[in-house]
Amino acid sequence: SNCTDLVAKKNVWPFIKIKRNTKYVKRVKSITKSHSLKGSKYETRNIYICYGSWSNYEIKRKTKNILDYYFYFIKPTVSKISIVLEEEGLPFPSVTFCNFNPIRYSYVNKLNKTGLFSTKLLDYISMSLIEIPELMNLADYNDLMKGQEELEKYINNTHENFSINDFIFNAGFECKDMLRICSLGGKEFNCCSAARPVLTKNGKCFEINLKSSNLKWLHNPIRLGVDNGLMIIADYHSEEQLFFDTDIAEESLFGDIFQKGFRYSMHEKKAGNPFASEDSTASPGTRVFTALNVEYNKLLENNNWGNCTKTWPSKYKDKREYSSKICKTLCRAKYFNDLCGCTPYPYNIDGKYNVCTPYKLYNCIKKDKNYLNGNFLLSKCQECSPDCESWIYSAYNSYGGEFPSEALYKLAGRNKTWTPNFIKNNFVAVNIFFKDNSYTYYEQIKATTVSEVLSNIGGSMGLFLGMNIISVGEIYIYLLRIFWICVSKKRRRNVMEKKKRSSSQITSSRHEFARLQQTFCQLCKTPSDVKFKINCYICERPFHLECLLFKEKSINFFKEKCNEGKFRCPRCITCEICKEMILNPEFIECFNCSSPICSICIENQGKKIEKLRCKICKSYFSKKENFKETLNDEEIEENNLLIKRKLRSCTNKNIEKSKNHNNSKENVIENEKIFKDEVNQYTQLKLDTNSIKNCNNKVMEKALKKIFDMEIENKSMSDEEKIKIMKEIACESDFKLYINSKKENNCKEEREDENSKTTSTLHYNNFVMKGLFPSKYPHDIKCKEDIYVCRFCLTPLPEKEAYIEHDKLCNWKHPPGNEIYRDEEEMISIFEVDGKKRPDYARRLCWLASLFIPHKVSAYSVWFFQFYILTKITKAGFSLIGYFSKEMKPSGNNNLSCILTMPHCMGHGYGQLLIDLSYSLSKREKKIGSPEHPLSDQGLIAYRKYWKSILLCYIRQKYKEKAPSISLKELSHQSAIFIDDLVSTALSLGIIGYNKFSESYLINMSQAIDQPLKELRRKVLKEKLLIWSPENKPTADGWSRYDC
CATH class of the missing domain: 3.30.40.10 (Zinc/RING finger domain, C3HC4 (zinc finger))
Incomplete structure (x- = not known):
């Protein structure tokens, strides 16, 4: 880079006179002769600086390559394989189930009868359950001292053998009272026979180990889904829940005391009790679906390039199979026991040590705050190496669905006092199942071969030679430039004078234009006086x-x-x-x-x-007296729609009244006469027709022979030939009937063709909407002028009476999928519907969308799509207001296929919300995508508005931070928007340009910041409310595409 900068200088670099030195001249004699301009006495210093810098750079690079090749042999790599399960299946994980409230009311009430067990003492003992940092930050020293005095008084007077472990174990719920029904694959089994009580951070819990039962607790790869998984029905026991009044308990232990329900987690049997692992929650009256994604990790051992182990360290020997989690817990327990003479409750998993009371633990840790740092303890437990083989179960939860009817009947049969409402408010249904018939296999291997190293060395040698050739060329160009500048000084002076004259003229015209431009609008750059x-x-x-x-x-x-x-x-x-x-x-x-x-x-x-x-x-x-608040556009539209709806209902009633009024006696008599005349015509026709047998036999044989010959030769008969044959073999009355019926049939087909080309009127959710395109409904519905669609199940009906009857009988209240988003402030909800599982609903949705979306909607390939349905929450249920579809396995880099906002909900920002949802899903998948092209006119407007908002908000953020540069790649990773879409948006705004000299893109910051603020505003999805995670975990390598 120094050499290129030297070449770019316009002025002549000064030459420095150097004294002769015989040793120095001998070394650079050949260079001085070729480089000097006035003999060997003068030479340029910059050439040697440039040559020295390049040689230094090459030496550093070669040493770095040698070190890299050395460490390349030593460092192991990790391989990732997705393995399809064989017939023996996959072992089911252990499930630990806990109640949110670890202490029963009846147990505390029994102790309280003695008079010495007070609520302050209960609060004090309960603080043993919390983590050490929370105890140090939230607890008050004076309160802890009083609690310790209460505990000592209770031990001395009432309970000499009192221990915190025994208290928490006895105060917890029993298995038979909490786990009511368990079943696997539809087969019921005794929960408590497969469960054992364990003490955890959440109190007394029950670990359900499915391997311990006589049944074959294996996952069958052919049978996937909820019906083949584990179902647990748990009792919340609302009458046994204990709530505290003191401030200490609310702030420390029971920060979520007002939550009702259970915690549960899935783990290996050898991993022990999950103290700090990720757990799932379930509230009473809900049904939770937990889909498991399985990973198997296999690492290299200590004696084989790795750092894992299968044996316990000498300090923490145990009879169980080695687990790094248990080892670290034992290490922490021993560390605190040596330091304080006791150990905190969460680390005393085996009950070997005395449990510290909160007061004693507080005084012990107060001496040195380093113990509050989790990494400090981990550094003390370096002997606990990771597991060589481990199973990891990642949980993906979804909430929704009705309480299982079979469980309702079984629970009601066990206790007659349990009504269906009582069961729904006090019981929880949890379904745990495997999501896929495969698992991810990670293995640490030594992936280095001699051929790979040789190929890398060869490539680096070629690069080294190439760099040397470039450096020699740069030096040669530099010398030619110096020679050319020194030859013609006079010519250079004349050129400079001409440039000064022309530049002065240009600058004067530029200043005049700049003054005029200051009076122009900063956005449109026009001096128009028509606009204000x-x-x-x-x-x-x-x-x-x-x-x-x-x-x-x-x-x-x-x-x-x-x-x-x-x-x-x-x-x-x-x-x-x-x-x-x-x-x-x-x-x-x-x-x-x-x-x-x-x-x-x-x-x-x-x-x-x-x-x-x-x-x-x-x-x-x-200050104004007669000021009236004007309604905004949305309110005006809503009022207009309400007026139209009322007018339409009034006109329908008037029509019905007028029809009833006209049905007088005279009209009835006339209608009966017309009906009798028509009946008489058909009866006379039937009496007058003669049998075909009376016609000539030769004509009949001739006609039949012609028909058989046509069938043998596979030829179709024309209409004229058919008419000739009918005229020959049929009577006049039959021939006339044939011709008349054929004419009526042709007219009917023409009408149906015309109706299929014309659009229908949609009646949906008490709104009347005109279709923009011919629908793809079945033939008997799309020919109708009016189509009535149910607002919940989307069933199409051709008549109003049938729609009214269906509306009374329809039991649907929401789309048939998982609810992944609910915003109670905006009163909206989003459901995810799988096209494979519910193709009937997805097909009806596509039929409805075909009225407003041209060409792209396909109602017969819904199995390959996921549908994300935006609904409005009302008292009646969840009614559709928009949706978008997404391919399960995209053929291109598409994160969205079709998008629709219902016409009666347009202008409320729901389209922007759906687009924001599609990109939020892409961010969680860690993939950068784009909508399926080509976009419709309305789709392009919606997407361009969204991209514009994202781009302008990012530029304004960088402008506030005074960032030296703007990276569209960084913005693409932040928003999951394809970089081509960002560039096209910037070009449409006119804020980006290309600099030929620097060969880079420049963004006009002033033009971008001057854009109207209304271009920024849009509806935004609240990420905290979105409960969704991708099926396949995103890799830690970085962002990818959908078509990779």
Whole structure:
């Protein structure tokens, strides 16, 4: 890089005179002759600096390669294989089941009768269950001292052999009272026979070990899903739940005391009790589906390049199979026992040591706060190496569905006082099953061969030679440039004078154009006086309010002279409350002056967008007497729809009344006469027709022979030939009947073809919508002008009466899938429906979407798609307002196939919410995707708006941070948007350009920040409320594509 910088300099580098030195001249004699301009007395120093730097760089690089090749042989690698299960299946994990509340009310009440066991003592003992950092941060020393005095008084007077372990074990729930029903693959078994009580951080729990039973507890790879997994029905015992009143208990142990239900986790049998492992939760009245993803890890041992072990260290010998988790727990227990004379309750898994009371533990750890650091303890337990072989069970939970009917009947039969409502409010149904018929196998291996090392050495040697050739070429070009500059000094002076003259003329014209440009709008760059132009009162730059997408109300507000000084451009405007720059898309604006309030301040202030006005506008409008609040666009649309609905219902009633009114006696008599005449026509026809047997036999034989010959030759008979044969063999009345029926049939087919080309009117959820395209409904429905669709099951019906009857009998209240998102503030919910499991519902959904989406909807390939359905939560149920589909195995780099927002819900931001959901799923999958192309006109507008919001928010964030550069690759990883989509959005905004000299893309920051704030605003998905995880765990290597 130094050499290229030297070549780029325009001025002549000064030559430095060097004294002669015989030793030095001999060494560089050949170089000085070729490099000097005035003999061997003068030479350039920069050439030697450049040559020295290149040689130093090559030496460092070669030494680094040698070290890399050495460590390449030593370092093992990890291989990843996905293995399909064989017939013997896969062992089921152990399941540890705990109640949220570890202490029964009846047990405490029994102790309280003695009079010495108080609530303060219970709070004090309960603090033994919490972790050490929480104890040190939340507990008060004086309260701990009082609790210790209460405990000592209770031990001395009542219970001499009292221990914390025994208290927690006896205070917990019994197995027969908690685990009511267990079944595997539909076969019921005794829960308590396969379970054993264990003490954990959550109190007394029960570990269900399925290997200990006589049944074959193996996973059958052919049978997947909920019906073949483990089902546990657990009793919450609401009457036994204990709630505390003191502050210590609420802050320390029972931070989630008001949660009801159970904790459970899946683990290996040898892994022991999962103290800090990831656990799942279940609340009463719910059904939880837990799908397991299985991984098997195999590492190299200590004597074979690895660091795992299968034997216990000498300090912590145990009869059980070695487990690193148990080893680290024993190590911590021994460490605290040596330090404090006792060990904390969570580490005393075998009961070998005395359990520390909270007061004693607090005094012991208070001496040195290093013990609060978890890494400090891990450094003391380095002897506990990782397991050489381990099974890992990752849980993916989904909540929903009805309580199992079989369990309801069984529980009601066991206790007649248990009503269905009581069971649903006090019991939990948990289904644990394997998700796939394969598992991931990780193995640590020595993956190094001699051929790989030789190929790497050969490649690096070629690179080394190439670099040397480039360096020699650069030196040669440098010398030629010096010679050319020194030859013609006069020519160089003339060129410089001409450049100065031309530059002075250009700069003067540029200054004049810049002055004019200051009066132009900063967005459209035009001096149009037709639009209302206003200057920012901070930076004094002009803008058209129409270019900033202001509404008429805001434009009229700023047109008044008293309000002109209140306008601020998008670069200068800040939040009205915190005075920070607007960076997020969840901000709101004042209806009058468009002053924004950021999302953080909205949560703190609790303001609603319908009633928002800033302080200035409130004071301004309070002076006006006859001021009326105008409705926003959404309210106007809703009112119009309600009016249309009422008018339509009124007109239908009037039509029915008019029909009933016209059905008088005279009309009835006339209708009966017409009916009798038609019946008489058909009866006379039947009496007048003669039999075909009366026709000539020769004509009959001739016609039949012609028909048989045509069938043998596989030829079809034309209509003219058919008419000739019918005329020959049939009577006149039969021939006329044939021709008339054929004409009616042709007219009917023409009408059906016309109806299939025309669009139908959709009646959905009390809204009337005109279809934009011909539907793909079955033939008997799509020909109808009006199609009635059920708002829950989406069943199409051709008549209104049938729809009313179906609406009364339909038992559906929500889409048939897993609920993965619910926002109770916005009253919306999202369901995930698998096209394989529910093809009937998915097909009905595609039929409905075909009225509004052209070409892309396919109702006969729903098995390959997942459907994410956005619903509105109402008192009646969850009604559809939009959806998008996604391929299970995308053929291209597509994270979305089709997207639809129902017409009656447009303009509320639901389309942006669905797009945000698709990218949120991609982020969790750690994949960068794009919607399926080509996009429709409305789809392109929606996606361009979303990409624009993401890009502008990112640029404004970098502008606030004063970042030196902007990386679209970084933004692509943050948002999971394909980088081509970001570049096309930047080009459409006109904020990106290409620099030929630096060969890089430049972003016009000022143009990007001046974009209207309304381009940023959109509905955003709340990530905390999304309960979804990908089937396949994303790799730690980085981001990937869907088509990889």
